[in-house]
Structures are given as C-alpha cells and as structure tokens.
Amino acid sequence: MTAPLTRSLIALTAAGLLLTACSTPAPSDSDDPLASYKADGLRVAIANEVPWSYLEGDELKGAEGDLIEYCAEELGIDNVEVSTTDWDGLLPGLGSNRWDVVVAGMSITEERLQVGITTQQLYAYGSKVMVLEGNPDDIHSWSDVAASGKTLGIISGGSYQAAIEELGVKLSLYPNFDAMVADMKAGRITMAATAELSLSDYVAKNPGDGFEVAAPWDYEGISLSAPGWYFAKGKEALRDAVNDCVSGAKEDGTLAGLLDEYGFDSSTIGPAEPGRP
C-alpha cells in the first residue's frame, strides 16, 4: 500500500517543481526596461495599514497606495497586483522575488538599505502631542512641553523617548494607547504624545473628550520617520522610473493632495531628489 502512495507523492512533487519552473517570468528581449512590468503587471506588497496603504474590498487605498497606482499608470503599467502580508515578510519577499516593491510607510534606514534600494523620501510623519482643548499651555514643540514643566504621557518603547528626556520633559509611561488616554481622561495628565495619525483619528472620533492635537507643530527633528518604497537590489531601472514619478508628484502637488486627503501632514514633503542605493 505504501509504495504506490510514495510514488504518487514523488510524482506530485515533481509536477509542482515543473509548474514553478514554467511560471518563472522570462527575461524580455525588448529595449524597454519596464516591458516585463507592462506585460505582467507590477507586484506591490502592503501590510494593510490605514492610512498608508490598505485594501478596501479589492481596491488599493491609502496615501501611498493611491500614489503607487498613480505612478503605475504614469509608467504605462496597467496591472497592479497587491499582496497583503505581515510586516516581517515585506522585505524578505523582495529578496525571494515575491513582489517588486514594498509600499507600506516603511522608513528609510541604513539597516534596510543593506537588503534593498529605495526611492527618495516621500514625506515624513512622527509623533505629536495631544493637549486640552484651547491648548492652555501654548504647546507647539517638544521644547514647549519641557518648558511647561507638566508631565507628558507616552507609550513606552517609543524610539524618541531618550531624545525628549534629554530636553527635560517629565514623562509618565503607559503600556498602550488606551491606558494613556484613560489617564488623561481621569485628569492625571494633561498632555499625551504618540503617532500624529493616531491622535488626530482619536480626536476626530471622540469630540466630547475636550482634547485637541497641538498645532502648529515643530517636530524639532525628533520622532520623524521618512518612508520610501523598497525594491530588490538589481531593479534600479524600475526604481528610477518610479522615483521620477514621485519627483513629478511632489512638484505638481499630486502627493500633497493625497497626504491631505488621508490626514497626513503635507508640509513634511521635501524637495525632489534621486533614489537611494
């Protein structure tokens, strides 16, 4: 009984190998470096994060999601194929050719540049401070928080904790957003910091709490993440084409429009620049 089973298992495996061998995309003969993407589509990986890049039904949305679709269209690529995966799978998938580009609000860091190449910095986002309505302490930067002498709530583990402690900010640490907001509602703290998007979303959904996001805001270079789109090394031609599209979108206001639409701070868009190795 076992011998035929073993044989069919081996046959199945062999068939699988053969199938995958056939489905490997053949290199294009044409001079157009984007020809293979125009023919087979652009494979985009996301981590399904609102408002960066996410799926609504089958539709790719988000500030970066909309922008990559815009760029695909600009480059004459009709088909955008989206894979949603856990954050930890995004970069490994470039190396194993699972997708062509990671579009997930992923900030550009030296460590990540070891495994891939990126476009220019698209925009920046970071942490801001939520204060009582009317901003009674006139808070517009981390230095203002320090000068006020009041205690600031933050979620422990934030990468900017050391930087604001150095400015002399008094901190109260919380395990998560819910606990921090509960303490602010109870009146034990009067200001709380975390990712700008979480704060503005919370304030918009809970107008009765009497909180607002401090504005205007000077990041003073602290807590800022500058995302770009990652490609596998060796896909410089695709990266350069996409990067040119990003430069255009920065100059003609397309990117600013998308950032405003999805609640990002469009004043963080930098000048157009080349992509990074």
Next chain:
Amino acid sequence: MPDLVASLFAAGLVNVQLIAIAFPLAILVALVAAGIRITRIPILAPIIIAYVELVRTTPLLLHLFFVFYVLPMFGIALDAWPAAVLTFALHFGAYLSEVFRAAHGTIATGIMEAATVLGLRGGVRLRRITLPVAIRVAFPPTANTLIEAFRSTPVVALVALPDILFNALSYIRANPGTSILPLGIVALFFCITCIPTTMLLRRLERRWRIA
C-alpha cells in the same frame, strides 16, 4: 459592529480552508511516513526519521518562512496558498506519523500471531485486525492535533495570506482605542469553530470505543 464581524469572519475562511485542505494531506503524509518506519524500508526509513525529528524540534513559523521566502532563492517558488498547505501538511504530518506509529505499536504481538494462525495475512490482516485497532487508539491524539493545527493557522499572515487575526490587528492599528471588540470577535470565531468540532470528535470517539 455587524460589518466588522462579517469582514473578520470572511477573513476566517482563510483559516478554515487552509486546515480543510492541509489536514487530510497531513494524514496522508503521516500514513506514508509511519508505514515506511514500521516496515523499516532501507534508505527511506532513516530519511523519514531525520524529517520527523527536524520538524518536531523547529517552529512552524520558521518552516513557513523557509518555504515561502528561502526556497525561491533555490528556484522553487510556490505561491502563497500551495506554500502554506505544503508547510502545514509536512509539519503536522510529522507529528501525526509519530501518533500512527505509536498506535501501531500498541497492537499486542499476540493478536497479530492469533490472526496469522487463523490464516489471515497481508492485506486482510491489515484491514480486519491492525487498522480497526490502530485507528481507535490513534483517534483522540489525531483529533487533538487537528485542533492544535487549526489554532496555529494565524501564522500564515507572514506569507501574504491575511487571515482573521491579521485583519483584526490591522483594524486595531487603524482605530486606536478599540482592542477589545476585534480580538473578542477573533476569540468568538475560534470558539464557535473549535467547540462543535471537539464535541463531534468526542462523540465519534465514544462510538468507536473498544467495548
């Protein structure tokens, strides 16, 4: 809230479909592996031992990562679904092969000798004596492994198969301040799929119990 329940339960289909396809394959893998070890087929038996020990001593997440992200570097690029099914079938197949081997081991040599004396041999002995006894012994631990495998399915979010837990965590990130509801729905999903399954399996177990 009904929308959230509907969308999360729809994502739960990934978990259910994966186990519905992969678990029968795991049983098949286990039967083959246990058969090879019991009959001590030369060359193949040591390979099976190595496979079972390797799988049982390393995490499922690692296997999944290897199949989806590392194998392509050697020219074997399975899509997300085949990669997940293959990983689950091989991983839980290794566990089940030990269950089946142990079940076979519990059959007393006296019974086998008696069967032989009565003139039953080969296929008939397997069908009439060995399998009926072995299946009854192997059933409860196999049912356990099924539940265990089902509860492990959220790992497939790593290989671009967004399941129910991944979608719940996405929702929480997008809606700060709402962790209880989405996670509660995930817990509910696993309860209402697992509890009836365990009840059904227990009934089958009772019905087949050796008197």
